[in-house]
Amino acid sequence: MKKRIENTTKLGRISEEISKEHKGFNEWIFVASRRDHQTILQILIDGRESEAVDIQGQILPTLVYLSREKRPQYHHHFKAGAMNALIRVSSRISNSPIILNVDCDMYSNNSMSVRDALCFFMDEEKGNEVGFVQFPQAFENLTKNDVYSSSLNVLMELEMPGFDGNGGPCYIGTGCFHRRETLSGQKYSKIYKADWKRWINRIVEDSTSVLEETCKVLASCSYEENTQWGKEIGLKYDCAVEDVLTGIAMQCRGWRSIYFTPERKGFLGVAPTTLLQSLVQHKRWSEGDFHIFASRHCPFVLGYKKIPLKLQLTYCMNLLWAANCLATLYYVIVPSLCLHRGISLFPEITNSWVLAFVFVIIVHRAYSLGEFVWFGGTFKGWWNDQRMWLYKRTTSYFFGFLDYILKRLGFTNSAFVITTKVAGDDVSQRYEQEVMEFGTSSPMFTILATLALLNAICFVSGLKRVIADVETLVWEKFALHIFLCGLLVFINLPIYQGLFFRKDVASLPTSVTYQSTMFALLACAIAVY
Template sequence: MAYNYPPEKLSVYLSDDGGSILTFYAMWEASQFAKHWIPFCKRYKLEPRAPAAYFSSSDNSSDMSHHEERLSMKILYEEMTSRVDAIVESGKVPEELKANHKGFSQWKSEMTSKKHPPIVQILIDGKDPNALDNVGNALPTFVYMAREKNPEYHHNFKAGAMNSLLRVSSVISNSPIILNVDCDMYSKNSDSIRDALCFFLDEEKGCDIAFVQYPQNYNNITKNDTYGNTLSIMNEVDLCGFDSWGGPPYIGTGCFHRRESLCGMKYTKDYKEDWNRGSERNPPDDIRKLEEKAESLATCTYELNTLWGHEVGLKYGVAVEDVMTGLMIQCRGWKSVYYNPPQKGFLGVGPTTLAQTILQHKRWGEGNLQIFLSKYCTFIYGHGKIKLGLQIAYCINNLWAANSVPTLYYVIVPSLSLLRGISLFPKMTSPWFIPFSYVMVGKQTYSLIEALLTREITVQGWWNIQRMWLIKRLTSYLYGTLAALSKILGVSKMGFTISAKISGEDASKRYEQEIMEFDASSLTLAVIEFVALLNLACLVCATSRAVMRGWAIVLEMYFLQILLCGLVVAINVAIYEGLLLRKDKGSIPWSVTLTTLGFVMLVSLVSRV
């Protein structure tokens, strides 16, 4: 709400899929605090303008009056958060507080998060001349929405919520440009709207732009990125490359959309945007009628037998609805733009444990592979609609999960072959040894240089990324591949598991200390442990063989296999620490270790027979 943008042209919507009265109460409190916060931000041109982010950062301003006002504002903010926390802890909004806004009457005792009617409440109406901040300036429109939920109807997860927001906003503000931001992100740059509009309003090249995508950045990544969650290489290298072929994919958050392109319109050369659309609306006296009309668009039955979720709005039926929706938009003739300014546009919260990381990447890998194996594969659906370079670029992400199969082969078969004395790669004296060595060394060297050039990744951080590269392909992407295949074969239905980003106090401390949290399922830990222990056993066996037969003979035959096996062992040092050295709650349970160790011994014995 505090964006550097005319408030009469700005509308802010919050979609609460749980339909919680506690969330609505927090929004009501925020709407009151905004009357003080927005003029404070604009008077001193503060950055960032998210209160929690601003008060947690240092303020180096030399203006003493600013510091005094900052202290007063911080007290107001802390009082507000204390009231909200107290109400949330009690689980109930007192009756005397409910009298402060008519919207509280929408909640009934029988309502639950999985079954409730549609609720649309305009907490601040930007068209009302009486909607002013504490210095007399206009406020942006501020709207709460909870679409109807009913177990008898499939709600289509995030895509369904976004499509309901599209319809509700069309009758309240109907602005031509829409920004969507996930609930765990905040705006870091108050000029992001103006920056994005520069692309849409360009007289020569702006008419065919459907969306402007900002990169997804996290503000809680540790110095050496323990779980390899930094997206720096994707943000600094991969997505930039999309621009020359027609634009980046839609990645679900931090994206400015042209409403008409998101609603299914095809691009034509004579297209012209109506920038005055949405500037006029019902007078303030008709607010309740407007809310009722908006609620009718957020019911479970509204989309039945319509094109919503198929040709209109976000696409249903795939775990990465954002990527699929962006592809469909580009196949209708539109282009997109990737914008990565020095001042980050948006910051969010990244996973802070191994389990959170694996869950998030499983969903991404599964959804992207679903696209590749369906009729929406870019080589089929995009043929003749988008450039070949863009089709190939999409496949880099679409085949994330499929990389698990060759990875699984390379960390098991060469090691077992080494155990049995079978050479899989050329000898050191063979001319073919050179290209194999070049690929192995060149790939890692290029990866390291690429990471360091982003200036956000340290050498240790790059090494952690290599470890997580292996772990994710053995777990997240392997599970994602199996899940995608089972859904395509009709064995199971699509689900959507939300990636939790909240950890306990002990886990948070270990994250800050860059100690891995082995909080994943027993099966997941067993897979990771099996690969680590198997390669360690095979490396020990190869070393003993070299001692008995001579290093020269063994290296001549098995150098590349020993190098590969040794690399896997080196990458998994943190796993061995979790097995043997650590005593904290985040270490690997002994029950998993003993089971896995027994299985490794069995496989080793069988392979020697």
């Protein structure tokens, strides 16, 4: 299908053979572009009258293809807009009480997931309270040591159950079963009771062609004009993480959420296979999360007296990702420059106050390692996780924080950046070998390289100072500085390799090397003079 679409796009016309075989291609005659086209809707399999069966002879359910209308004069609201169009169209065709939402790069890995979710919704005592059931996000293409720390194991196996224990997990945008009423803006009431028989006995008398024509209106651009869609109904608009915001709104309307993690993963997706893909993805997440925290949708404002205080605080753990860049940048830059300048920030190694710093460093890292390994990771995987923790906080979170500030000041507009998951054979091979992928010029890479070179210069300068003044025991004064700076140098080894030693196409470009070297030397010169 991909090849047919690409060939049709290149030719600029529909071949007669394809036109006869695929009804949807006929409508391309009127399509101006992928951002300017009418609604294309086709019921491929009508479960009411179709004879289509699977390999076991079982009748296949209704299958619908939908491409909603897009016009330049209307904002299409990205993924949230697509989801809302699907909610409306499905309400006319099947109107199923339960909606499953998965990302386009995910597939079902456990056929029992539907049954498991329904057990929560149909529970006789607490089922009527459940608004959505969230499954963990998992990936099928992870390497042994997870070079880009994409597994999210600690987040999914520890933090999300903590969410669940504090009042209900957040909605993460995929692998989630929703009750249709919750997505339609309905508030929870103690007298609410799901009428499952009403759904079973529902009969749609319209023919397939009539359904197609009437449903096209529901997926048109003008349908949402002057309505509550995107505000009180459906997924929320004007936020890069519409899923989290929508989940908070559901919980504030009284619905309860459930986190269910079966032994066999319910759904599997594709993790980013390059460093830039991973950083861009986290930039979007962190910016959207901070947008929620700094708006009227903040859990402390929207959730006041509606959701438990402990759940409000739990949300802030993720909503403040972007703001955490400031503390990390301080620890990466300031102590290293102070070491280069000869200014001590930490207690001397002989001072008893140093024990507090040592205790925090050792205990926190030991706990982090134990936590990571407990949930199926390796020691090298944990080290990669520490590296990505640093890289995300100094680039993804920084740009997410900066972009939000600029948008509030009116300098930039909102954008939804899609994370590309398609990779060539050479990229996939390097990913499987756990070789870090650079290859392109990016402001994120310039920042990473600048910080890496800055710490390398300051580390050498600090060692030189200690060796030159060995008799005066300068090392006691700067021991923690040297340790911190040396740790940063060690964690940045892939950056140094990409700058100076690797010669393949995935190394850092020469322009990044020149820029980062200039910025690092300039920072060191300013610190000294």
